[in-house]
Amino acid sequence: MTDAPAYSSPFTSSTSKAAVLYRMVLKDHICPYGLKARDLLKRKGFSVDDHLLTTRAEVDAFKAKYDVQTTPQIFIEGTRIGGHDDLRRFLGLNVPDPKATTYQPVIALFAITALMAAATSYAVYGSPVTIRAVEWFIAFSMSILAMLKLQNVDKFSTMFLNYDLLARRWVPYGRIYPFAEGLAGVLMISGALNWLSIPVALFIGTIGAVSVFKAVYIDKRELKCACVGGDSNVPLGFVSLTENLMMVSMALWMLLAPGH
Structure with a gap:
């Protein structure tokens, strides 16, 4: 699950781009979408500044600071992109619809x-x-x-x-x-x-x-x-x-x- 994206224009070239990633890594839970976001960013040529939120207090403080409901959150060149699905949309990739019919x-x-x-x-x-x-x-x-x-x-x-x-x-x-x-x-x-x-x-x-x-x-x-x-x-x-x-x-x- 992700928050609404905070961008309006598509991004086509990721060469030499830097991204900041905030993701949840608690003792009893590691956010899988944070790992997927980090992997996707690296595969697309981004250098990733990976920030780990290791306690529930840190997670809550981060959400309050940026007024978001979920993690991970990705920032590129100072602009908040959103979560994993928002990152895929930003990069022009398909985001599967869980309610769509499929064979x-x-x-x-x-x-x-x-x-x-x-x-x-x-x-x-x-x-x-x-x-x-x-x-x-x-x-x-x-x-x-x-x-x-x-x-x-x-x-x-x-x-x-x-x-x-x-x-x-x-x-x-x-x-x-x-x-x-x-x-x-x-x-x-x-x-x-x-x-x-x-x-x-x-x-x-x-x-x-x-x-x-x-x-x-x-x-x-x-x-x-x-x-x-x-x-x-x-x-x-x-x-x-x-x-x-x-x-x-x-x-x-x-x-x-x-x-x-």
Whole structure:
């Protein structure tokens, strides 16, 4: 968090520039944004006069003197720039909006599960590209998606109620769903108890796919997806529909394919 910046013009060249940084370094807390500000200034070619506020009294006195609410605070050529985010704006850098929609969590998740599946396939079969690798990719994805939901089941179930058709009729289903998804995923990884994992995945995947399709493509509602947990800013739509269709496809594949 930062205070409003005390500057009006952009800064483009940092060569041979000096900056003064005030940051909190207490025994029980070192301000991470102070460290990030110092690192950013140095990477941009500034010499940094680093002032440490080592007691709560020093922090309070500094805030009172400059009439600010937060630290760190950066000064360049006698002008107060503000905190870490204000420094990024001053240097023409992007400041991420924590409320903005993003697909980054989903991209990271599927990239890691794909690599995990390829690595497991290589360890077992000597090749990263096998049918089993595809099965593991889906099963790993289901398991990790369930884990993310289970970090805060209450938040997940609250978001889930916005669009899931069964959860709206029977509220406890919102809390059961991540446990069912995780159980099906783990069983599919092992290949055990197919008589249980297949119907569970088929049931929750089908209801989920229908619910998402209705909410997004028929009712045209703009909602956040609960697929990666209750704190996500992933928009409901293609990602959640894909998650559910993967579960349905995996269940049908295991039901119909030889060897399952």
